[in-house]
Amino acid sequence: MTARPVRSITVPPRLRVLEGRRPRRRPIAPWMVFTLVVVVAFVGLALARTALDRGAFELAELEARIAQAETENTQLRLEIARLENPARIAPLAEELGFVYPTQRRPLLVSGVVVDMRDADPRWIEIDRLAAAP
Numbered sequence: 001m002t003a004r005p006v007r008s009i010t011v012p013p014r015l016r017v018l019e020g021r022r023p024r025r026r027p028i029a030p031w032m033v034f035t036l037v038v039v040v041a042f043v044g045l046a047l048a049r050t051a052l053d054r055g056a057f058e059l060a061e062l063e064a065r066i067a068q069a070e071t072e073n074t075q076l077r078l079e080i081a082r083l084e085n086p087a088r089i090a091p092l093a094e095e096l097g098f099v100y101p102t103q104r105r106p107l108l109v110s111g112v113v114v115d116m117r118d119a120d121p122r123w124i125e126i127d128r129l130a131a132a133p
Helices: 030-084 086-095 121-131
Strands: none
Touching: 030 086
16 A cells, blocks of 8 residues: 655635725715605695695685675665665655655754755755655
8 A cells, every 4th residue: 555645734825904995885876866856846846736726726715705795795785776766765754654845944053154056966856856746
């Protein structure tokens, strides 16, 4: 038997620190920043649109209420005109015993000068109605 030579054991080289660049953390990619800005803008636009729609609904409700109030105002004006109508008031006054005066006497108050040329046209109308048969 022949002996084989023993291989020499080689020791691996020891680890050592090399001078060089420090590893950097990779920055946030620009597309992520852009995506974030787009998402925030979209949410902002959605909120603004919702606020505008709410305002439009309130405006429509107010316009409907205004139209209703105008209609009611017109009806009340018509009712006032109907109630103020002399053709309606004259028979009621006669039922209560009111009559047209046959003669008018001016009331003279000391210190007050009345110009009869500027007489109230309503009195003229009353005179005309009183003279009617």
